Amino acid sequence: MRKLPNKISGLVGLLLIMKSAISIAQTSTFLPLQPEKLKYAQEVESEALAKKDTLLMAEAYYLYGKIHVAAHDYLKAKDYFMQSLRIMEKHRDLEKIGRLYLYLSELEILQARNTEALKYGRLAFSYFQRSGSPKRIAAGYHRMAAIYIVIYKSNVHDNLKKSLHDSVLYYCKRGERMAYELKDTMSIADASDRLGDFYRYQKSRRALNYYQIALKCYQVLGHKHNEALIMQKLATTHLAMSQPDKAYESAKEAETIYNKLSIRETQTEKEFAAFFEEYYRGKKDWQNAHKQLKILFDIERNQLLADRDGAVSRLAVEYETEKKEVQLKNQHNELELSKQIQQNQRRFLAALSILFLVATVATTVFYQLFRKNQRLSQQNATLVREQNHRVKNNLQLVSSLLSLQANRLTDEAAKTAVEESQLRIEVMAILQRKLYDGDQLAMVNMSEFIKELVGIALQSFGYEQTKVDYDMALSLLIAADPALRIGLIVNELVANACKYAFPKNPNPIFGIACTLQNQQLTLKVTDNGPGFQGVENRKNQTFGMRLIQIQVQQLKGTYRFKKEQGSIFEMECKV
Incomplete structure (x- = not known):
């Protein structure tokens, strides 16, 4: 009877712990760093170190800060901006100092720290005015307007409303006037966006007009992200004015545009969930309203888990203290x-x-x-x-350590189990390398991935000359998580074929076909061995067979083993 090999219990525990550790790491709310921008920042940093150019080093810190803002890692972003600011203050570059304070202000707004945001915003505006750059001054007006609008929205004291109202209107109108004088489409869009926000909080129909102006500007500029945000604001405004049908139409269009983007923003997704919850509640569709409320709750819970305000505050205090004491x-x-x-x-x-x-x-x-x-x-x-690169190399390190351990073992069963575990870890390492080296962010070319892992598995068992028939599109791309699970399944089937199908076969043949149509992936693995027996007997199932079942379940797919002139494994799943 043919069956997959049994694994030692200790290795089972090891792999389960590894899976748990990976799951914990995946709960981080940080997004991946943009590889192209990170590479450019590293090149600037290397050049600065080689030339000992402090201004160039300040630019590298500034680029790193922007990259970490996009990844939602605000602590590191502020750290980099502060490093750049230290250097720029020595060189008295007014425009670049103002630019850094502008980003620091944006960071504080993202964390709902309005007082700090206003302080940095005023500093940025002051430096822009001293620099004399009209474009930067206009940007300063837009930033101050945005900060005051946030404060205006959150303030409940009527005695302060009038003062905040005047401040918002002053910065909005001055920014709008300068934008039109400069004939700067982006600046006009920013000014119209701010005025739309202001009138929306006042429940005025004028908000719709300003949002429409901003929308047209962003469409001309091709800024899909800003276009989605404006459509979302239009939906909220329509809903506040008792126009649910128009509101829903705008919201769905905004959601469609947003889902096509590669970036993800917690605040934007919160606003989508809050809007649809309010819309369904108004329609008395309690089931959908409850679903949206649960989505909103999950987002806010994740935000609390990622909250690092205390660390950011400590960093700011350390900078102020260091600045006063010593340069x-x-x-x-x-x-x-x-x-x-x-x-x-x-x-x-x-x-x-x-x-x-x-x-x-x-x-x-x-x-x-x-x-x-x-x-x-x-x-x-x-x-x-x-x-x-340490994170990328950690899996390779573990694989090497397991290889060293296998060489020291004398028990053949334990040695075989460790070597097979090394092959599974090698699958993860190949996937990590494909993600790091590839042009597609978080996507894997399955043709290259499967060919490489099959080649390594065959070489490990001494069957590198075995004929392998591949039937896969060259540009078959899927997300990293399902790719890893499919890779583990293929690895188990290759190992199984090497142990049971090839040894007594003078002309071993192995075949893999993988297709993707309408998000439905079909995987077919064949060999010319004697076929599988007893694979559905749960009492006698091996660890390898159980691992295949677990991966298929995680993919929410179906699978089957057949015997037709050899062994056939077929699986279908959504990716």
């Missing part, structure tokens, strides 16, 4: 930043050390080597760049 040298700032990055990496590796004791020793040795070579600036820069 540190630029090189010292760079080294301190490197230490902070290494400390963060060390905390992450310390958590992994609980799972992998051998990895702890390797990480400690690596860190000690880094500390010894820290005095040499070029080696320090090289190690910093290596640390940026």
Whole structure:
């Protein structure tokens, strides 16, 4: 009877713990860093270090800050902006100092810290006025208007409403006038957007007119993200004016545009959920209203889990204290930043050390080597760049450690189990490499992925000369999570074929077909072996068969084994 090999119980526990650790890491609300922009920022930083150009280093910090804002990692974003600000204040570049304060103000608004946002906004506006740049001054008016609108919306004291009303109107109108004088489409869109917000909170129909102006500007500029946000605001305004049908139409159009974008914003998704909850409640569609309310609750819960206001406040206090007490040298700032990055990496590796004791020793040795070579600036820069790739390389490190462990084992069953575990980890490593090296963000080319993992598996079992028939489109792209699960399934089937189908077969043949149509993925794996028997007997199922079942269940798919001139595995799932 043919069946997949049994695995030792300790390895089962190890893989389950690995899955749990990966799941915990995936709960982070941070988005992936934009690879192209990150690469450019790293190139600017390397050039700055080579030339010892502090202004160029300030630009690199500024670029890193913008990248982390897009990833919703506001703590690191503020840290980078502060590093850039330290350098720019020494060089008295008024326009760039104002630009940095503008981004700091935006960070505070994103975290609902209105007082801090207003402080940074006033500083940005002051520097822009002193720089004399009309375009920057207009941007300062838009920022001040946005801050006052947020404060105006959240303020409940009638005695302050009049004062805030005048401030909002003053900055909005001045910004609008300058935008039209400059004939700057983007600036006109910003001014109209601010005025639309202001009149929307006053429940005035004038909000619709201003939003329409902003919408046309963003459409001309091709800014799909801003177009979706304006459509969302139009929907909210229509709903407030008892026009539910128009509101729903605008909201669905906004949602369609937003879902096509590669970025995700928590606040935007909250506003979508809040709008649809209010709309369905007005329609007395309580079931859908409850669903939207649950979505809104989940988003807000995740926001609380990611809340790091205390850390951001500490960073701001440290900067103000440091600024008053002493002006540190630029090189010292760079080294301190490197230490902070290494400390963060060390905390992450310390958590992994609980799972992998051998990895702890390797990480400690690596860190000690880094500390010894820290005095040499070029080696320090090289190690910093290596640390940026540590997450990518962790899986490869685990695979190597398992290989070393397998070489030390004398028990053949344990050695086989460890080697098979190494193959599963190699599947994850291949996927990570494809994600890192590929042009598509969070998407995997299944043709390249499957061919590489099949080649490695065959080589591991000594069947690298085996004929493999592939039937896959060259541009078959799917998301990373289902790709990993499909890769684990294919790996198990290849290993199974190498053990039971090929040894007594003078002409082993292996085939893989994978197609995707209307989000329905079909996978077919064949070999010319004797076929599977007893795969549905749960009492005698091996770990490999159980692993295949678990992956198919996670994909919410169906599978079957057949015997037709060999062994056939077929699976269908949505991706």
